[in-house]
Amino acid sequence: MSVITVVGGTGTIGRHLVRYLQDSSAVSSIRVVSRDAAKASKEFESFSKVKAFEVKNLQDVAGRDAALQGANKIALIKPFGIEMFDFTARWSYDAAKKHGVEHCVLVSAVGASDNAPLGVAKESRAIELIVEASFPKWTHVRPNFFHSNVFWQAHGVKGGAVYAPCGDRSKKMSQVAPEDIGEAIGVVLTHEGHHGKAYTWDDGVPMSWEEQIELIGKAIGKDVKYVEVPEAAWLPQASKFMPSWELEHTRQFYFLIRQGWGANPLGDLQTVLGHAPIKFEDWIKKNT
Numbered sequence: 001m002s003v004i005t006v007v008g009g010t011g012t013i014g015r016h017l018v019r020y021l022q023d024s025s026a027v028s029s030i031r032v033v034s035r036d037a038a039k040a041s042k043e044f045e046s047f048s049k050v051k052a053f054e055v056k057n058l059q060d061v062a063g064r065d066a067a068l069q070g071a072n073k074i075a076l077i078k079p080f081g082i083e084m085f086d087f088t089a090r091w092s093y094d095a096a097k098k099h100g101v102e103h104c105v106l107v108s109a110v111g112a113s114d115n116a117p118l119g120v121a122k123e124s125r126a127i128e129l130i131v132e133a134s135f136p137k138w139t140h141v142r143p144n145f146f147h148s149n150v151f152w153q154a155h156g157v158k159g160g161a162v163y164a165p166c167g168d169r170s171k172k173m174s175q176v177a178p179e180d181i182g183e184a185i186g187v188v189l190t191h192e193g194h195h196g197k198a199y200t201w202d203d204g205v206p207m208s209w210e211e212q213i214e215l216i217g218k219a220i221g222k223d224v225k226y227v228e229v230p231e232a233a234w235l236p237q238a239s240k241f242m243p244s245w246e247l248e249h250t251r252q253f254y255f256l257i258r259q260g261w262g263a264n265p266l267g268d269l270q271t272v273l274g275h276a277p278i279k280f281e282d283w284i285k286k287n288t
């Protein structure tokens with residue numbers, strides 16, 4: 001029976017992972033790490049296996065030690081806005097070296113590679129190497145663009161037009177539902193055969209930004225159009241409501257979309273899940 005620490009257990013992916021682990025007969029205890037333990041406890045109050053632990057920041061060694069005590073596996077899901085190298089190094093050292101955690105599943109990023117054309121993907125490969133050097137067993141998860149990321153455009157949808165530098169209808173990118181990522185990580189943590197694997201996950205249906213916006217409009221019964229704009233025109237407008245780190249990550253993702261990088265579905269997700277992943281059109285109908 002596994003004792004699993006989930007770092008980021010109340011986030012977009014983490015809450016779905018925790019639900020899967022709660023229902024798994026292979027798991028005896030789930031240690032959910034959050035910056036607000038009271039909030040996490042309330043969210044999972046009906047989950048008999050869950051205990052919430054508060055880790056306030058990267059300097060909170062005592063908090064990490066408490067969350068890792070007795071765990072033999074860990075899911076590392078980095079929150080946005082936290083320095084990824086420091087986050088990964090501290091959790092990896094404490095988990096593997098101090099507490100003997102055997103298997104780490106790291107949520108990395110699509111395209112992670114030493115030769116990647118953009119900083120985010122190169123940085124993601126660097127944190128993968130930290131995990132590989134720290135744990136006896138490791139698995140990297142490189143999810144494609146989340147279905148839920150379209151909610152970045154909520155202000156534009158409300159106004160009837162989404163302005164973004166994502167190219168025309170021919171520029172597509174594969175996507176994935178957070179629910180499927182969480183479930184699939186749960187499968188990896190509770191079944192053999194995933195050590196040393198790096199999975200790129202998507203729903204198998206590449207779409208352009210324009211197609212996604214059309215489906216959102218259809219789901220909410222509103223005419224919403226996509227307007228392609230140059231990156232140079234988009235940046236100063238987006239900087240008004242995005243912090244600098246988020247702006248740069250979003251700029252790089254939009255660049256990838258324009259390049260068609262990540263447009264080719266790989267099928268890894270269905271293989272791990274054992275069933276078809278949730279398609280964007282079905283997901284957006286349910287979540288709008």
